[in-house]
Amino acid sequence: MKPRMFVRFALVAFFAAVAGVFLCRQFFPQPVAASVALHEVLHGKLDLDDRQKAQINVFEQRFAVQRRALELELRADNARLADAIEAEHGNGPRVIAAVDQSHRAMGELQKETLGHIFAIRQILRADQAQKFDRAVVHALTDDVR
Known part of the structure; x- marks a missing residue:
């Protein structure tokens, strides 16, 4: 995998993880x-x-x-x-x-x-x-x- 493609993939994965945490907290708030x-x-x-x-x-x-x-x-x-x-x-x-x-x-x-x-x-x-x-x-x- 080329370094540029790896960086893009890492950024997409990072933002997907952040979005997942945000959505989880919105839909499943902690008591x-x-x-x-x-x-x-x-x-x-x-x-x-x-x-x-x-x-x-x-x-x-x-x-x-x-x-x-x-x-x-x-x-x-x-x-x-x-x-x-x-x-x-x-x-x-x-x-x-x-x-x-x-x-x-x-x-x-x-x-x-x-x-x-x-x-x-x-x-x-x-x-x-x-x-x-x-x-x-x-x-x-x-x-x-």
């Missing part, structure tokens, strides 16, 4: 993560007053620290699980114990997340709480329904 959608409702669709924004900001800062600590605990649990799997090569007692510990950390993260959500809900007006509740339910069931 918004549930936490992102809930955050958008909270900060963009509830018409929060300044007092509510300040309280929510405090809640979010506190929760970010708790969530980070629990996520680090989960990572450590996953590392222990990997070590147990590598040592036992099966569903042995170390693997079972590591899975159980991981489940405890996941459960704690879920409880803390719900506590955070309920704390926010407590400072909302009734009309805001209804919208927030719908967003929470949608975030929890979006993939299910």
Whole structure:
């Protein structure tokens, strides 16, 4: 193949790939993560007053620290699980114990997340709480329904 023809072919292939990516994104948009959608409702669709924004900001800062600590605990649990799997090569007692510990950390993260959500809900007006509740339910069931 001549160099000039190769360059033309490469350019056509490149532009076809770019067009394919563009069309794929247009016709098959990526779903918004549930936490992102809930955050958008909270900060963009509830018409929060300044007092509510300040309280929510405090809640979010506190929760970010708790969530980070629990996520680090989960990572450590996953590392222990990997070590147990590598040592036992099966569903042995170390693997079972590591899975159980991981489940405890996941459960704690879920409880803390719900506590955070309920704390926010407590400072909302009734009309805001209804919208927030719908967003929470949608975030929890979006993939299910």
